[in-house]
Amino acid sequence: MSQTDNAAVAAHLSHVRIVMVNTTLPANIGSALRAMKTMGLCKLVLVDPKTYPHPDIDTLAAGATDLIEQIEVVEQLEDAIADCHLVFGTSARSRTIPWPLLDARPAAEKSLNAVAQHGQNVAIIFGREDRGLTNEELALANYHVTIPVNEEYGVLNVAQAIQVICYEMRMAAIDIVGKIADPAATMQVTDSEAMQWDEPLVNHEQMQQFYPHLEKMLAEIEFMDPKNPRLLPLRLRRLFGRIQLDRMEYHLLRGIFSRVQAMNNGSWKKSTSTQDEDQTNA
Amino acid sequence: MSQTDNAAVAAHLSHVRIVMVNTTLPANIGSALRAMKTMGLCKLVLVDPKTYPHPDIDTLAAGATDLIEQIEVVEQLEDAIADCHLVFGTSARSRTIPWPLLDARPAAEKSLNAVAQHGQNVAIIFGREDRGLTNEELALANYHVTIPVNEEYGVLNVAQAIQVICYEMRMAAIDIVGKIADPAATMQVTDSEAMQWDEPLVNHEQMQQFYPHLEKMLAEIEFMDPKNPRLLPLRLRRLFGRIQLDRMEYHLLRGIFSRVQAMNNGSWKKSTSTQDEDQTNA
The missing domain is CATH 1.10.8.590 (Helicase, Ruva Protein; domain 3)
Structure with a gap:
């Protein structure tokens, strides 16, 4: 990817924030920052964290210290998502009231479309390590998002879930930026063999x-x-x-x-x- | 997903193994197992691990103890991949000779096509925590695979990389199983690799x-x-x-x-x- 593209991807992803509610373990906040930075996201909002600040955050987020400085801490979930247009709540369980539910990949595509077409802000809310999000918190979301894990062992921890969601957000951003840069390529983007080669291929x-x-x-x-x-x-x-x-x-x-x-x-x-x-x- | 589908996805993923070379930290092995189990993979091969066995593996792999029992430990990378047809080496750096390089998503699609159409075995090789894979090890792979991370901070650790790769493998397996279940969808596979072959491929x-x-x-x-x-x-x-x-x-x-x-x-x-x-x- 060119530098311009990397910058364009970053610009799109700056509209996508991760929100962690009542997080207990500082290590999970550090891991989240690292996952975010690796995928090009930069905005983390903590809602009433149990232990903050904490040296474990800095240790786990090694190299992502600029993101630590940008962390926003709020008391209420509403404050974390007030200026967002599209809000996803992460949920492993099915709830009493069925909610519009998207897998991580279509959720990321929807998010980046919202960013690219309307300049909207997107939030993905992650719950407590032990209990996830309450029904009331989930009801604040437009959509619920789920990662299609092994049904017999569906226990991604919060850091792993953030890793996967951030990865999908980046993939969707790369896809969108690629389409903007080369509209003709839109139809056949998934060229599985598209690779950098040092020599021209013979005809x-x-x-x-x-x-x-x-x-x-x-x-x-x-x-x-x-x-x-x-x-x-x-x-x-x-x-x-x-x-x-x-x-x-x-x-x-x-x-x-x-x-x-x-x-x-x-x-x-x-x-x-x-x-x-x-x-x-x- | 139905129970039948979950079983079919698991059956496909049983052909895909994770290979970790010279791993130093037992915690990374435990995290790898957890990531694998969550995504429905079951086979981990350790090539000359520095510390094995170790209680940290069991702690981090909580709930994935059945996978611990299935771990295979070998001395040489060659032994880990001998019966595989499609071998991917993970590499962040570009090397002296560029190798056929695929992003994680098309690599997973290629892998699951090889499994579904030819019953092939697939290996994804992950290198040392500090130095990755050597050029000699990378030369054993058919393809190199990379995760398209933020170019200014491309530092996924090995456990995170395994998480993303396993996730893409599962997504590709779900996709393939869905197409098998619904043959009408098969027509738009447009897979250049989808060919009936008259002879088995060599390993x-x-x-x-x-x-x-x-x-x-x-x-x-x-x-x-x-x-x-x-x-x-x-x-x-x-x-x-x-x-x-x-x-x-x-x-x-x-x-x-x-x-x-x-x-x-x-x-x-x-x-x-x-x-x-x-x-x-x-």
């Missing part, structure tokens, strides 16, 4: 010189009968077609083919020492 | 016989200096690691290597007619 035209070379070499070492090659050319095309060779790999392989040919027809003289070996391609 | 262990054979052949035709191979072995691993050879391709290529060797040392006598050519592999 179809170059590969059409690669296969005849390979087949000629195979014929010369009598591995393939050019008059009756059977399925071999097809298998080789299927095999190398899956790789998408880069330019250096292409020349490396063609160099090997040429060496085999030269060895085979005697035009390459075996060296007696090892010093004159051709290593230009590696 | 990591077989590939570890492939590379030495290839390198021996290259040394014999004096294309590679075994005393100073430079980046060539790494480039070849990166190249063939991208394909996932099937069994026939594997034997086809090894057959070519053997023929080149035999031609080169004179043990294969050139035919005068064309009728006795070896075509058994095509």
Whole structure:
């Protein structure tokens, strides 16, 4: 990601705050800050924390001290979310009254859409370590959000839950910023193979010189009968077609083919020492 | 999610193992188990852990004791991944040679596709707390996987990274199981990897016989200096690691290597007619 993009992602995420209610363990606050900073969130609001401040927060949040300075401490949950447009309450249990419920991923997409399109502020509220949020607190949320965990062991602690939510928020922000930067890419964003590569990949035209070379070499070492090659050319095309060779790999392989040919027809003289070996391609 | 679906998700995730190399802090092993169990993964392999067993593991993995019993401890990374088809190395840094790199989400999609379509085994390797994985260890992977963190503070610890990866694996498993349950949704998978394959794909262990054979052949035709191979072995691993050879391709290529060797040392006598050519592999 470019620096500009990273800044744009950060700008979007600055609208998303984490709210922790009645947190008991300072270590969880520290872990939350670290998770937030790693994912590019910066605003933490503590509602009536049991122990604050505390050195454990600083220890666990090593390197995220700038976020410690920005922590806001309030007495009432209402104060933490007053200027927010979209409020999510985290809840593992189903409640007496069903609430609009979103998984973490669609919740993050909804949040970042709200930020990008309307400049809204978003809050995600996390409850006490032992009891979560009360029904009254959950009722302050627009949506409840849940992380789809193993139903037989659904015990993410609060720091882990914040980690996952912050990660999804970042992924949604990256997605939104990418779409803004390149609207044409919107349809096929999830290019699973989109990777940074050091060499350009060879095109179809170059590969059409690669296969005849390979087949000629195979014929010369009598591995393939050019008059009756059977399925071999097809298998080789299927095999190398899956790789998408880069330019250096292409020349490396063609160099090997040429060496085999030269060895085979005697035009390459075996060296007696090892010093004159051709290593230009590696 | 229905109970059946939860079981199907668990069955898929049983093919995905977490591998931790040279872990120093037992607490990180405990946290990893908890993260795994929460997301429905069950298999942890420890490669030469510094401190094991240790009570901190049990404390941090509270409620995941069944996973502790299933932990496998091995001495070499190779032993941890021998029966795996798809191996991911986690890496924050860019290396001398760029490797096929996927973000956590597409990596998880690729993994669960490999499980669902081919019943393959998948490993995700996590490195030391302080130094991550070595270049040699990373070269054993088909792909490198990265979590797209804040570039100004990219310091997920190993437990947090395992949490995010396990979460993405679960999300991908839920997605796959949902598509199996609802075949109508299958059409929009648009997965380039979704192909019926006629031959089983070879695993990591077989590939570890492939590379030495290839390198021996290259040394014999004096294309590679075994005393100073430079980046060539790494480039070849990166190249063939991208394909996932099937069994026939594997034997086809090894057959070519053997023929080149035999031609080169004179043990294969050139035919005068064309009728006795070896075509058994095509």
